Amino acid sequence: MSQPKLLITGASGFVGCHLVHAAKEAGFSIHATIRHSSKIEDISHLVDTFVEVDFSDVEKLTHWLAEESYMYIIHAAALTKAKRESDMVLVNVDYTINLLKAAFSIPKPPLRVHILSSLAAVGPLSYDNGWIDESSAYQPVTVYGRSKMRMEQLVKEQFSDKPIRIFRPTAVYGPKDKDIFILLRTLDKGIDAYIGRNPQTLSFIFVKDLANLLIQSLKTPLTKLDFYHVSDGNVYDRYQLANIFKKITQKRMWRVHVPYAVVKQVARVSEWLYKSSPKTPVLYTERLNEITAGSWACSIEKAEKELHFEPRYNLEAGLTESLLWYKKHHWL
Numbered sequence: 001m002s003q004p005k006l007l008i009t010g011a012s013g014f015v016g017c018h019l020v021h022a023a024k025e026a027g028f029s030i031h032a033t034i035r036h037s038s039k040i041e042d043i044s045h046l047v048d049t050f051v052e053v054d055f056s057d058v059e060k061l062t063h064w065l066a067e068e069s070y071m072y073i074i075h076a077a078a079l080t081k082a083k084r085e086s087d088m089v090l091v092n093v094d095y096t097i098n099l100l101k102a103a104f105s106i107p108k109p110p111l112r113v114h115i116l117s118s119l120a121a122v123g124p125l126s127y128d129n130g131w132i133d134e135s136s137a138y139q140p141v142t143v144y145g146r147s148k149m150r151m152e153q154l155v156k157e158q159f160s161d162k163p164i165r166i167f168r169p170t171a172v173y174g175p176k177d178k179d180i181f182i183l184l185r186t187l188d189k190g191i192d193a194y195i196g197r198n199p200q201t202l203s204f205i206f207v208k209d210l211a212n213l214l215i216q217s218l219k220t221p222l223t224k225l226d227f228y229h230v231s232d233g234n235v236y237d238r239y240q241l242a243n244i245f246k247k248i249t250q251k252r253m254w255r256v257h258v259p260y261a262v263v264k265q266v267a268r269v270s271e272w273l274y275k276s277s278p279k280t281p282v283l284y285t286e287r288l289n290e291i292t293a294g295s296w297a298c299s300i301e302k303a304e305k306e307l308h309f310e311p312r313y314n315l316e317a318g319l320t321e322s323l324l325w326y327k328k329h330h331w332l
Helices: 014-025 058-068 085-103 143-159 180-188 207-219 240-249 260-273 285-291 301-307 315-328
Strands: 005-009 029-034 049-052 072-075 112-116 164-169 171-173 191-195 204-206 226-230 254-258
Touching: 005 014, 014 029, 014 207, 058 085, 072 085, 072 207, 085 112, 085 143, 112 207, 143 164, 164 207, 171 180, 171 207, 171 315, 180 191, 180 240, 180 315, 204 207, 204 315, 207 226, 207 301, 226 301, 240 315, 254 260, 260 285
Parallel strands: 005 029, 005 072, 029 049, 072 112, 112 164, 164 226, 171 204, 191 254
Antiparallel strands: none
16 A cells, blocks of 8 residues: 655744654655755655745646646745745745645545644734634734745635644744743853743643654545644743743752843844844844743644644653754854
8 A cells, every 4th residue: 555645834943843753654755855955864764755835826736736747735834034025925934825825726635634823823822811712803912923824714715615734832842942042051051030020821732743643634624724823731920830841950050030122122122133134133123022921822722622732741851852962063
């Protein structure tokens, strides 16, 4: 019996790499889209075929997808940072819609398409104001979140009758992650810093749990567009990540609260320093809306009920495995 054929976009990225590993374990034949600059050393032995694709050309996409006849598609390619909002929209919105147009215009369309969105598309709540679920209204607070929201809105308008699942994970962490790693590196230096003193509720998802959910649920029947929120099912206060880090590493920490006004000024200076650079700074004014939000508490009841999602990692288990990986690979 031949292996079911799966296309993964963004396969060389942080989540994409883990998707490839999970897909190989599940017995899929994997095709992966990459860019010319993609680093594929960690997945080259797992991927059957690498493809460089122009997502701006619907006609070429259609011809290619018709020729390959993929049974499943997971679209994980995205921009999380960009100097211009137009670049974010091009990749996160236009390219996604182009891929779907092509995929569902061929004689034998895929049985299922999974799209990796983000809880940022919905946005946070104020502190102690319930949990974010699939019925929550859109209120994104960043360019990235707005781009994901717009993508979702267009998918609803144009493909609501197609077998598409859109997943909205909360903060994703794990081996190879570079975003939450910045915080871990700061903690490793003994600095436990916070912006202001307002309370927060946070949620996280270990990358392996996310990858396994996206892969395993490919075989769960689906007839029309649906949405699922993804976290480890727990809610954490703003200090728990640092407390767990301290427990694991036994490091002494210096906890400091920096006034919001001071951090905002630092963010403005960072933006000015990076204005001529193609890169974006780690801290910028709009990101403060995200990292100081009152609540990112996220309900996964729907995914548990309909997709039988059972996260294996809470924050302590996930951080323990992540820190071992960072130490082994000399990131810390």
